[in-house]
Amino acid sequence: MSNGCACQSQVTREHMDEVDRLIAPCRGQSGNLIQVLHKAQNIVGYLPREVQLKVAEGLDVPLARVYGVVSFYSLFTTVPRGRHKISVCAGTACYVRGSSQLLDRLSEDLQVRPGGTSQDGEFSLDVVRCVGACGLGPVVTVDDDVYARVHTEKLSDILALYTKE
Amino acid sequence: MKPVMITIDGLRVEAEAGAPVLEAAKKAGIKIPTLCYLKEINEIGACRVCLVEVQGARALQASCVTPVSEGMVVRTNTPAIRQARKLNLELIMSNHLRECLTCHRSTNCELQQLASDLGIVELRFAGEMPPYDPDLSSPSLVRDPRKCILCRRCVSVCEKVQQVGAIAPQERGFNTVIAPAFLDPLGSVACVNCGQCALVCPTAAIHEKDQVAEVWAALADPRKHVVVQTAPATRVSIGEMFGLEPGSVATGKMVAALRRLGFDKVFDTDFTADLTIMEEGSELLRRLEEGGQLPLITSCSPGWIKFIEHFYPDMLGHLSSCKSPQQMFGALAKTYYAQKAGLDPEDIFVVSIMPCTAKKFEAGREEMNGSGHTDVDVVLTTRELGRMLKEAGVDFNALAEEEYDAPFGITTGAGVIFGATGGVMEAALRTAYELVTGNSLVSLDFQEVRGLDGVKEASVNLNGTTLNVAVAHGLGNARELLERVKSGRQYHFIEIMCCPGGCIGGGGQPIPTNREIREKRSAGIYRADASMPLRKSHENPAVQALYKEFLGEPLGHKSHQLLHTGYTPRDRH
Ligand code: SF4
Numbered sequence: 001m002s003n004g005c006a007c008q009s010q011v012t013r014e015h016m017d018e019v020d021r022l023i024a025p026c027r028g029q030s031g032n033l034i035q036v037l038h039k040a041q042n043i044v045g046y047l048p049r050e051v052q053l054k055v056a057e058g059l060d061v062p063l064a065r066v067y068g069v070v071s072f073y074s075l076f077t078t079v080p081r082g083r084h085k086i087s088v089c090a091g092t093a094c095y096v097r098g099s100s101q102l103l104d105r106l107s108e109d110l111q112v113r114p115g116g117t118s119q120d121g122e123f124s125l126d127v128v129r130c131v132g133a134c135g136l137g138p139v140v141t142v143d144d145d146v147y148a149r150v151h152t153e154k155l156s157d158i159l160a161l162y163t164k165e
Numbered sequence: 166m167k168p169v170m171i172t173i174d175g176l177r178v179e180a181e182a183g184a185p186v187l188e189a190a191k192k193a194g195i196k197i198p199t200l201c202y203l204k205e206i207n208e209i210g211a212c213r214v215c216l217v218e219v220q221g222a223r224a225l226q227a228s229c230v231t232p233v234s235e236g237m238v239v240r241t242n243t244p245a246i247r248q249a250r251k252l253n254l255e256l257i258m259s260n261h262l263r264e265c266l267t268c269h270r271s272t273n274c275e276l277q278q279l280a281s282d283l284g285i286v287e288l289r290f291a292g293e294m295p296p297y298d299p300d301l302s303s304p305s306l307v308r309d310p311r312k313c314i315l316c317r318r319c320v321s322v323c324e325k326v327q328q329v330g331a332i333a334p335q336e337r338g339f340n341t342v343i344a345p346a347f348l349d350p351l352g353s354v355a356c357v358n359c360g361q362c363a364l365v366c367p368t369a370a371i372h373e374k375d376q377v378a379e380v381w382a383a384l385a386d387p388r389k390h391v392v393v394q395t396a397p398a399t400r401v402s403i404g405e406m407f408g409l410e411p412g413s414v415a416t417g418k419m420v421a422a423l424r425r426l427g428f429d430k431v432f433d434t435d436f437t438a439d440l441t442i443m444e445e446g447s448e449l450l451r452r453l454e455e456g457g458q459l460p461l462i463t464s465c466s467p468g469w470i471k472f473i474e475h476f477y478p479d480m481l482g483h484l485s486s487c488k489s490p491q492q493m494f495g496a497l498a499k500t501y502y503a504q505k506a507g508l509d510p511e512d513i514f515v516v517s518i519m520p521c522t523a524k525k526f527e528a529g530r531e532e533m534n535g536s537g538h539t540d541v542d543v544v545l546t547t548r549e550l551g552r553m554l555k556e557a558g559v560d561f562n563a564l565a566e567e568e569y570d571a572p573f574g575i576t577t578g579a580g581v582i583f584g585a586t587g588g589v590m591e592a593a594l595r596t597a598y599e600l601v602t603g604n605s606l607v608s609l610d611f612q613e614v615r616g617l618d619g620v621k622e623a624s625v626n627l628n629g630t631t632l633n634v635a636v637a638h639g640l641g642n643a644r645e646l647l648e649r650v651k652s653g654r655q656y657h658f659i660e661i662m663c664c665p666g667g668c669i670g671g672g673g674q675p676i677p678t679n680r681e682i683r684e685k686r687s688a689g690i691y692r693a694d695a696s697m698p699l700r701k702s703h704e705n706p707a708v709q710a711l712y713k714e715f716l717g718e719p720l721g722h723k724s725h726q727l728l729h730t731g732y733t734p735r736d737r738h
Pocket residue numbers: 261262263264265266268269270271272274275276277312368369370
């Protein structure tokens with residue numbers, strides 16, 4: 001749950017303009033809500049209140065409906081994404097090999113719940129369903145890099161590679 | 166479409182093609198339990214307590230969303246069906262805050278009734294309560310997610326009938342909750358306080374903000390002179406709280422009942438309804454003469470006012486500057502009446518009995534202090550008054566009828582019909598016609614503006630000029646009418662009421678309120694009008710005296726100060 005607070009807003013003018021251009025051809029077309037939200041999230045990185053408002057206005061959908069969709073689908077997020085995106089695979093193969101311990105450990109170390117972003121804005125943490133590397137489980141990805149057979153002890157070394165010099 | 170023949174529990178039944186099995190069964194005298202179903206408004210098959218067996222179908226079907234088809238064979242009462250319905254209801258009950266003994270809806274709750282009807286005397290499951298606290302932010306309504314069964318009736322009404330969309334299902338799974346966007350408090354969003362959601366909620370998950378205690382306190386305070394006003398629509402609905410047929414005209418009993426409660430004076434909002442006609446009628450004539458902004462749109466309905474402030478702020482100039490009759494009453498009670506009765510306005514406590522939850526919000530608007538005090542102190546809904554009378558042990562049905570007090574109890578039939586959609590228009594036409602043409606009307610009944618059609622239009626000839634008028638009730642219909650205005654349709658005068666049916670269908674009225682009951686209450690309103698000796702606002706002698714003794718003339722300086730107001734553009738969200 002998030003209150004959609006915009007105080008740590010990272011939305012730039014350019015992003016907002018791009019969202020405007022995205023919405024323009026769909027004016028008043030409430031049927032496009034999910035698609036438009038998805039694209040808006042791709043542009044901005046997340047869906048803060050101001051972006052949801054814009055979508056509600058543009059598509060002529062009540063804001064309550066927009067937030068309803070955003071808060072229903074786990075693919076949407078209302079908090080800014082970190083500079084690096086960590087994903088832990090929770091597919092069956094990875095799960096039985098202990099991916100949930102990895103997730104717990106990361107949550108604890110970064111002080112962030114799955115779906116959230118660390119305080120310093122460096123890392124966001126997500127759970128994904130099977131990345132298709134079942135033989136290599138448990139799998140953790142950071143941005144575009146895939147790490148196989150990860151142990152909890154290896155995590156800090158991995159993270160260190162991405163921590164600001 | 167051709168009707169179809171189906172078999173329900175061995176009975177051959179003719180049913181309208183495409184109708185839900187549930188409705189076909191109802192026609193055949195078979196009552197299938199429902200919880201989420203609201204005819205034509207919420208047909209989503211969510212609760213699954215209406216399960217039936219359809220021959221040839223693999224699983225039991227939700228009869229509210231299963232259309233009939235030719236030759237269909239349905240069974241509604243088998244052990245498997247009863248068991249499945251029970252199980253579904255038990256699951257719904259398992260995470261419901263079951264506190265019937267101390268609940269607003271006890272004895273008027275569909276969930277409670279259903280648990281009893283289905284014979285649930287023991288719960289096999291105990292779930293966790295939804296992780297949300299009650300939302301007390303709205304001046305009109307309380308939301309309590311712990312009593313919400315997620316039937317979504319409120320959402321459908323808010324979105325489809327009122328077209329406000331203030332609430333929707335948020336989050337997912339166990340965390341699902343009906344709330345505004347971002348789980349914001351209801352009092353901070355573009356909710357118009359109409360209470361239509363509360364009217365359709367099967368449980369106490371949305372209910373009026375209960376202010377009965379404040380009224381008891383005022384009545385018990387020896388320094389307070391407590392006066393009460395009753396809205397037009399309450400006289401045809403209060404009886405329902407005591408088992409009377411909807412639409413029974415219980416004016417005299419209600420007056421008597423209010424005296425039993427200890428009010429010092431029992432007055433009638435119909436009086437200020439008549440006054441509204443004088444002020445608003447003059448405003449209309451002035452705009453017509455001086456080329457002011459047309460159409461003029463009525464301003465009696467606070468839910469409608471908040472709606473236009475949020476959604477059509479560019480059209481605020483069309484609104485009449487008249488306060489609603491309830492607020493005019495408050496302003497006069499603490500000035501004119503205080504003077505006449507030799508009372509310090511500080512000591513006067515004004516209570517309104519309204520069919521409406523939005524009036525609670527209206528009374529708290531900061532501009533509503535024309536008298537130099539808070540014009541109206543507390544607004545109670547019809548439901549709250551019913552509860553108060555029960556608490557006081559008033560045997561409503563046994564009361565002898567009594568009359569309102571003077572001067573604000575002297576009223577006309579034109580004031581009464583404010584309670585039904587089209588009534589303000591009709592009352593205005595009665596007066597405008599006679600004042601402009603100088604002729605007496607042969608028939609006072611303007612049938613074109615009566616009834617439950619969503620948008621009604623009429624043209625009236627006033628001394629050679631044609632007056633085009635329109636009436637809408639329910640905010641979805643209001644939207645449609647405003648769009649017509651925007652697209653250039655020429656009207657001179659428009660009446661808009663927030664609630665379907667007008668105030669007789671208000672969010673503070675007894676539950677249930679449905680189309681059939683609205684029709685009955687509306688018929689009651691027109692019966693009450695027909696039985697009044699005076700039926701035109703300009704003939705109200707007490708209104709005439711008020712102008713002579715105090716106000717001067719319609720739209721005069723004093724009127725301006727006490728009876729008129731302004732509006733605030735608001736955000737859409
Ligand atoms: S909402 Fe109904 S079932 Fe729930 S506590 Fe109140 S009366 Fe009982």
